[in-house]
Each structure stands twice: as C-alpha cells, then as structure tokens.
Amino acid sequence: MPLAPFRIGPVEVSPGLVLAPMSGVTDAAFRRLVRECSPGAVGLVVSEFVSIEGLTRRDLKTLRMLRYDPGEHPIGIQIFGSDVDRMAEAAAMVQETGVDLVDINCGCPVPKVVKRGGGAELLRRIDHLEEILRAVRREISIPLTLKFRTGWDESSIVCVDVARMAEAAGVQMVTVHGRTRVQLYAGAADWERIAEVKRAVSIPVVGSGDVVSVATARSRIERGGVDGVAIGRGAMENPWLFAQVAADLRGEEAPAPTxxxxxxxxxxxxxxxxxxxxxxxxxxxxxxxxxxxxxxxxxxxxxxxxxxxxxxxxxxxxxxxxxxxxxxxxxxxxxxxxxxxx
Ligand SMILES: Cc1cc2nc3c(=O)[nH]c(=O)nc-3n(C[C@H](O)[C@H](O)[C@H](O)COP(=O)(O)O)c2cc1C
CATH class of the missing domain: 1.10.1200 (Non-ribosomal Peptide Synthetase Peptidyl Carrier Protein; Chain A)
Structure with a gap:
C-alpha cells in the first residue's frame, strides 16, 4: 500500500506517519517514548499546542514547553492564538529553538481557546486566519504548516477553502482532522472530506482521526489518498503503533509488545x-x-x-x-x- 516519504520544504517525513499534537500528552517525554518504542517509524512529531500569549509574555512554564531533545528531529512546535503580531513574534521564538517547522492550530474546540479567537474559531474568520498565516510566513524561514478541522459545524464545511487559501499564503503542509468543531470527538472522522482537501491542493496533506490500529491506518490511507496520517489517541494506548503500521505498509507484521x-x-x-x-x-x-x-x-x-x-x-x-x-x-x-x- 502506498505511503511514500514526503517533503515539507527541506524536511523529509519518512515514513508519512506523524505523531499528532495533543495538549497535556505530546510533551518531550511522550514524544521520545513513542520514538523509542517505534524506532525509525515516526516520520514527524508535533508538540502539544503552545500559547502565543504565554510565549510572548515570556512565561516560564510556557517557555519550558518549547524544550525538546536533539534526537527528536524532525519536530514541529504547534502554537495557538489569534493576535496577528503576537502570532508572528511567537513563531519567530519557536524558530529560534532550532525546530524543523512551526505548526498553527486551527482546530482546538475548547471554549477557553475559542472564546479568545484561537483554535477552531479561526475557521469562522478565514480572512483573519489568512492575515495570521501571511504575517507568520514573512517572519520565519522554516516551513509553516497548519492543522484544522473540516469546519465549525455541518453547515459550514470550509476545509477545502482553508487548504487552498493556506497554500496560497505559503503554508507547506496541512493536517486535516476530519471532524467539525461542534462534533468535538464524537462520531467518526470524515475521511472523504480529507480526500477532497488532498485533491484540491498540491502541498502534502496529512489526515487525522481514528487511526488506532494497523487496519484503521490501512483503510484511512486508502480512503484519504493522503501523503501521511497523524496518530493521536492510538499512540496514547500503544506507542508501538507506528512500528506496527510501518511494518504493515512494508508487507510485514510487527508483533504486539509483550x-x-x-x-x-x-x-x-x-x-x-x-x-x-x-x-x-x-x-x-x-x-x-x-x-x-x-x-x-x-x-x-x-x-x-x-x-x-x-x-x-x-x-x-x-x-x-x-x-x-x-x-x-x-x-x-x-x-x-x-x-x-x-
Ligand atoms: C487529549 C487530546 C489533546 C489534543 N490536543 C491537540 C492540540 O494541542 N493541538 C491539535 O492540533 N490537536 C489536538 N488534539 C487533536 C489530535 O491532534 C487529533 O487530531 C485528534 O485526536 C484525532 O486523531 P486521533 O483519532 O488519532 O486521536 C488533541 C486530541 C486529544 C485527544
């Protein structure tokens, strides 16, 4: 089954298996654990989301979230917020740490984040999102990526428009979580919509949602036609999942951990x-x-x-x-x- 390595500018993602950003989970300890349990099978890791407010205030606890181990490359740091200038400033701070890319969160459904204009709220203000992306793009030279949901709700599905706009604004990869904001984590992720995004842009597209086993990875990769898949909750239960999926993609079988x-x-x-x-x-x-x-x-x-x-x-x-x-x-x-x- 095809899932060739892909590039985000100078960054090679090989294989196309990405550890999804998860707040309170994908800190350096967890990311390193996953890489150690699945050696050579994690193409990219992304940090938990980091507040631009905390970063630009130089809040110590927030700054600590930027720490990573040299063995973690390639690694992206995800930031969230809404203010254009602060977003650009925070992205520059992230670039300073030597990570491989800056990822922008446009999918967090949590009221605390949404009420302040960040996360999935940006799906309702695409012009403002574009302003953020263009400002960040001007500020950094490393790759810029964007992660978003399919839309705010079923009556406002915007993932294809957002992906096209992002590509035009200089974003070099998008990750699409196949649910709306209103769905939170209920129901199944819609991989047909992820496939629509893949057909609409020429930058790499990573699909996210419900990849929890070798079988679900296989079916989602086929359905989405994507360049890569992100694994979130599946990795929380099974940090060996990347190795198992990578083996399956090679036509082999990785044994379950004892x-x-x-x-x-x-x-x-x-x-x-x-x-x-x-x-x-x-x-x-x-x-x-x-x-x-x-x-x-x-x-x-x-x-x-x-x-x-x-x-x-x-x-x-x-x-x-x-x-x-x-x-x-x-x-x-x-x-x-x-x-x-x-
Ligand atoms: C506990 C938890 C925290 C999450 N935090 C983030 C986050 O900080 N940034 C983000 O873009 N997505 C976040 N997500 C969404 C995941 O990255 C992913 O898109 C979603 O869980 C669907 O994939 P899965 O079925 O593989 O878990 C989080 C999900 C969970 C379960």
Whole structure:
C-alpha cells in the first residue's frame, strides 16, 4: 500500500506517519517514548499546542514547553492564538529553538481557546486566519504548516477553502482532522472530506482521526489518498503503533509488545518524565499511561486497580515488579486460609 516519504520544504517525513499534537500528552517525554518504542517509524512529531500569549509574555512554564531533545528531529512546535503580531513574534521564538517547522492550530474546540479567537474559531474568520498565516510566513524561514478541522459545524464545511487559501499564503503542509468543531470527538472522522482537501491542493496533506490500529491506518490511507496520517489517541494506548503500521505498509507484521516490553516502556517513561517534572506530575502521568498501556492483557483489571491506588511513581513501579513476578497485588485483601482464620 502506498505511503511514500514526503517533503515539507527541506524536511523529509519518512515514513508519512506523524505523531499528532495533543495538549497535556505530546510533551518531550511522550514524544521520545513513542520514538523509542517505534524506532525509525515516526516520520514527524508535533508538540502539544503552545500559547502565543504565554510565549510572548515570556512565561516560564510556557517557555519550558518549547524544550525538546536533539534526537527528536524532525519536530514541529504547534502554537495557538489569534493576535496577528503576537502570532508572528511567537513563531519567530519557536524558530529560534532550532525546530524543523512551526505548526498553527486551527482546530482546538475548547471554549477557553475559542472564546479568545484561537483554535477552531479561526475557521469562522478565514480572512483573519489568512492575515495570521501571511504575517507568520514573512517572519520565519522554516516551513509553516497548519492543522484544522473540516469546519465549525455541518453547515459550514470550509476545509477545502482553508487548504487552498493556506497554500496560497505559503503554508507547506496541512493536517486535516476530519471532524467539525461542534462534533468535538464524537462520531467518526470524515475521511472523504480529507480526500477532497488532498485533491484540491498540491502541498502534502496529512489526515487525522481514528487511526488506532494497523487496519484503521490501512483503510484511512486508502480512503484519504493522503501523503501521511497523524496518530493521536492510538499512540496514547500503544506507542508501538507506528512500528506496527510501518511494518504493515512494508508487507510485514510487527508483533504486539509483550507484557515485559510494556513494563520496560513504563520504567523508561518514568525516567523521561523525571527529567522534566516534579514527582507529582510524573506520578500522575505515569498512572495514566500504566492504565492505558496495560489494557487487554490477563489480570490487567487488578493491575489497573492497584496502579490507581498508588501515589508515588516508585510505588507504581513496585506494583509493576510484583505483577511481573506473578505475586499478589498490594492492597488486595490477603487470602484467608483455614489456618490463618483459626
Ligand atoms: C487529549 C487530546 C489533546 C489534543 N490536543 C491537540 C492540540 O494541542 N493541538 C491539535 O492540533 N490537536 C489536538 N488534539 C487533536 C489530535 O491532534 C487529533 O487530531 C485528534 O485526536 C484525532 O486523531 P486521533 O483519532 O488519532 O486521536 C488533541 C486530541 C486529544 C485527544
């Protein structure tokens, strides 16, 4: 099945599998974990969205979101906001970090973002969006990309118009999430609309929405006729998914990760989180990942229960070690035998 490498200006995306930007998820730790679980199979990673307001105020927490590891290339940083000048200033700050591209968010449905004119609200103000794109284009020399939804709602589908306008304004790749803003994450992503965008422009088009397995990747690539696919929620449960899809595209089969590979990934994720966050954040993110990554293997219900009772990450790793050794989960009531009851 075809999914040839593609270029965004000087940046080669090979294979055409992109880690989708996800707020609160695709920080450096997660991006590195995915690259390590799927070596050579992630063509591009994109950061979680970063506020232009925070960036241009030099807010420390926001500036930290620009950090990445040299091994993460090619990498894009996504920014969101609405003010034209600040968008251009923030894009220049992003370029300064040495990343490969700047991506602009035009799809976030969250009221806090939309009310301030950013994210999917820009789909209702295409002239303003064009002004932003042209200002950012003038400000940076690295590739500029845009990610958007199909429209605000079913009665205002604008993805083809937005893609054409973006191409004319100097955008070098678009990612289309096949849902409207009003849909949020409900229903299925509409890959026919993504295919329409692909037919309408000559820059690379990446499709996004519901690629969660080898089978869904295969069917969406065929349906969308796209240059690449973005994987979001699927990677949260299965950071090996890129390797599995890449193998499938080569006509091979990548085996599912074993329990011990999954636990090794969790231990590695803890190290990566530790580099960036205080223990409280590390343990919360690790708990979430442990629950997602353990889905589907025997005894995972008890494991998840035990994991969710842990408070610190070293406690969580102990639970994993006990589980791996086939011992009882801590916190489970002890087995009462006739002798102990006596
Ligand atoms: C938790 C979460 C956070 C997200 N944050 C962003 C974001 O910061 N920027 C963005 O463009 N899209 C964001 N998205 C949308 C995803 O990039 C993607 O387009 C969408 O989830 C559909 O793809 P999927 O089915 O592979 O998850 C987010 C999605 C989720 C689930």
């Amino acid at each position: 329990v011990s590979q999954r636990f090794a990934a969790l231990r590695r994720y803890r190290e990566l989180l530790d580099e960036a966050y205080p223990e409280k954040v590390t343990s919360a993110r690790l708990r979430g990942m442990a629950c997602r990554i353990s889905r589907g293997f025997p005894g995972c219900g008890a494991l998840r229960e035990a994991v969710s009772r842990t408070r610190r990450s070293d406690e969580l790793l102990e639970v994993l070690a006990l589980f791996e050794a086939g011992e009882a989960m801590p916190g489970k009531p002890p087995v009462v035998t006739a002798r102990s009851a006596a």
